[in-house]
Amino acid sequence: MGRERLYLYDTTLRDGQQTQGVQFSTAEKLKIAAALDALGVDYIEGGWPGANPTDSAFFAEVGRTRAAMTAFGMTKRAGYSAENDDVLAAVMNAGTPAVCVVGKSHDFHVTTALGIGLEENVANIGASVAHLVASRREALFDAEHFFDGYKANPDYALTCLRAALEAGARWVVLCDTNGGTLPHEIGRIVSEVIASGVPGGKVGIHTHNDTEMAVAGSLAAVDAGARQVQGTLNGLGERCGNANLTALIPTLLLKEPYASRFVTGVDMEALEGLTRVSRMLDDVLNRVPLKQVAYVGASAFAHKAGLHASAILKDPTTYEHIDPALVGNRRVIPMSNQAGQSNLRRRLAEAGLEVAPGDPALARILERVKTREAEGYSYDTAQASFELLAREELGLLPEFFEVKRYRVTVERRKNKYDRMVSLSEAVVVVKVDGEKKLSVSESMDEEGNDRGPVNALSKALAKDLGSYQYLIEDMRLVDFKVRITQGGTEAVTRVIIDSEDSSGRRWATVGVSANIVDASFEALLDAVRWKLVRAGARA
């Protein structure tokens, strides 16, 4: 028997932007849309054109996509015809193949929030959808507060859906706007809606995570017959977020009964890119990816318990519900336990360091990683610093140069035009090739802007390293992350620096100190040392 089509509708760029603290630029929206399109979702809701300049610019620039690009707006307002409502006109002007309009389906909201009659609201829904259809757009109707509305007045809620369908809507989307409806209720109500004559093939589901059950609620709706699921990457969205597509998609593709019953636009190959897509979004948001999230989190296949870790080495199915490679993730056996040594050897081999099993250096490296992590270091991300630490224990790290001292000065004062300006200056003193070298740099960039003390320090350190200088000329600092963390009993600063060279290679190093400048300097120093190691430099 053929599998049924299930449609995925992504609203990361619209409802996802309702997340507190999230504001995408147009360039970021374009980047996320490209990733969603490659993943294979069926609809990309790009924003509300007219309501937000960034959204209008996005639709103007996005170009053709495999997914149906969708503009979001609201049903026409009372007192305007659909043709003359300028809010709706701005939505239409984005020129997208699909348009989703949100409207009320809860009688209480119609009278309280809109302050219009119940029949007038139904007429507005019908006229708005008819206008979209007449303009040859695929029309979607988001029924706001549908579940609360249905519980209060099922007939009215259904009348709103019918008005949209009779006007030609391709989908009516049942929205649990406040996020308070539990999965069993969602399942029951969707069943009743379909039993009342609304075809399941035209029903979408839009849930929120206010009870931590948005994913379960979406699946309950699918079980009851809905065939479109709305959600966001990484579960972004208003309040507690929307249904998390990053968790939903693997369940739909890998778990029964869904895997045998449905086909989606996302195939098994695209699924292998899911972890990367999730991390890309965190990168755009400059967020530290959450480790414990389902399927794509860095801890999702981390086996800390000693019993689990040793069983996993015998047979991965003992403690893994799926193969992590299916979603582009990987197994982690933290170094802090027995199973750690074989894992450590694997990680060293990745850095080109072959160490025999049982070599006493392995235990020393593990011990040092443990001590340093207790101080606030993090070697999960800073692979280059980890490699330097291991090389030191293995006696494979030459001392290319020695830093004797440094000094950074940050000054802020009025310039001759009476404006406050800042400038930093750094002096670094190193001993290299048997010679003492003093280098000084300031924090001004080519445009005359102050880039701060770490920038000055980075330039001074890389200014004159004698015979090594030519090896580091093509290095540049591409990212700088700062976190306040706990080192023993005191708060300390952890700095992670990403560097890049002309070959496009990137590496991450870490520094920790109560002093943020010191922590940065430590990470900068590791970045230079790693580059010299990889360039094959000798002391």
Add this chain to the structure above:
Amino acid sequence: MGRERLYLYDTTLRDGQQTQGVQFSTAEKLKIAAALDALGVDYIEGGWPGANPTDSAFFAEVGRTRAAMTAFGMTKRAGYSAENDDVLAAVMNAGTPAVCVVGKSHDFHVTTALGIGLEENVANIGASVAHLVASRREALFDAEHFFDGYKANPDYALTCLRAALEAGARWVVLCDTNGGTLPHEIGRIVSEVIASGVPGGKVGIHTHNDTEMAVAGSLAAVDAGARQVQGTLNGLGERCGNANLTALIPTLLLKEPYASRFVTGVDMEALEGLTRVSRMLDDVLNRVPLKQVAYVGASAFAHKAGLHASAILKDPTTYEHIDPALVGNRRVIPMSNQAGQSNLRRRLAEAGLEVAPGDPALARILERVKTREAEGYSYDTAQASFELLAREELGLLPEFFEVKRYRVTVERRKNKYDRMVSLSEAVVVVKVDGEKKLSVSESMDEEGNDRGPVNALSKALAKDLGSYQYLIEDMRLVDFKVRITQGGTEAVTRVIIDSEDSSGRRWATVGVSANIVDASFEALLDAVRWKLVRAGARA
């Protein structure tokens, strides 16, 4: 009709400690146990005595609790009698009123991981539980991999449960150890287990969040008749974590059919402390609390969408599924470029600034917030800086003092003992009461540790503010957060500083610059100015 008793079993201190990066000290365990006991959970699983020195110390120190303190261990090993198994003996020696032993119920694991016969495993379960009961302990049996085991060999899985019950176990806990079983399957299997003769009143459920449905899976088990739910605070736990009690408890107490059907050890008064308990755990872990989590997250009742925010002001039930006060949380209407004037007026009113609707200053404030947020500022969190910005536009911000210039020097060099040491020194020049004042401070704390340049700057700024000095004496910097963000086209640093005074009041301020020291100084300056405004100081 009376409500049925539903039991809550917390495993934050045991399974929660399997979270990657989490390692509680004994003192931390005692603190968390006290909070759990005050909350009203029925069981506190404190750890595995004997396997871990911290756990043994915890049980030795914890004293009497209202909840049944529970030690965790495993069923006796093959080849030992229950009385002679030293691993089990160490568990018993903790002297807890309840003991939970984990054992296999999946035939594949018995033969593969344990390498013993199926009947021998059943005998081990029975003998272990009988030993607990003979020692007058309440006995719990954790059936590891129960759901996978039941799917593979239902008869064997049930035989393991019966062995525990016949030996006198108070509870058999069905564990979805790998976290891959979906809620509908959990519901079906729990129903079948109960139909087979295992009383629902003796069935517990233990789920993991690997498909983001641990909460839904737990409720599916309760729907099917299970009467004990296991979970952790904030959903800590191995891999993606355990069922999150912080989300489950409010649903059980506030949502139907659970609220009318069950009574738990947590009452409505204790529920109001839930947000505080959740934040306390993050505090112990030194984690930034996640904003988007159900019920207790700082964004759980944040209304960013303009339409939502204005409706909320008319009637909170329009966009809130519960009253946030029920879980000790609160409503947030963030300032952002999507928010409307009505939000703004409400937020100003919270700061004691009454502004008439339509006042042109409102549009100016919104415009300035928008411009500053595009530069990288974030006023969602930095309420005090927002208030200063608004006061400035309203002409209500006196110029208490003027900063003429500052200079910070960070130096790292060898001390007389040939050790590398760092020291920062800051000079701040202000004009206050018509006089120029130069203040200098260094970054050394009382113990002789360098606390970095921002610390030195903070001390110099607050050292001599003339006639205002007495008003800021009780201020202190309690948190410092740094984020690299985008300001226009360049990466800039955003610093958020939390300050506190002797009244326990806390306030947050923000600074943004490419120069991290400058960004910090701006936030420090706002912190001082806000304190002076609130103290009623005049220029």
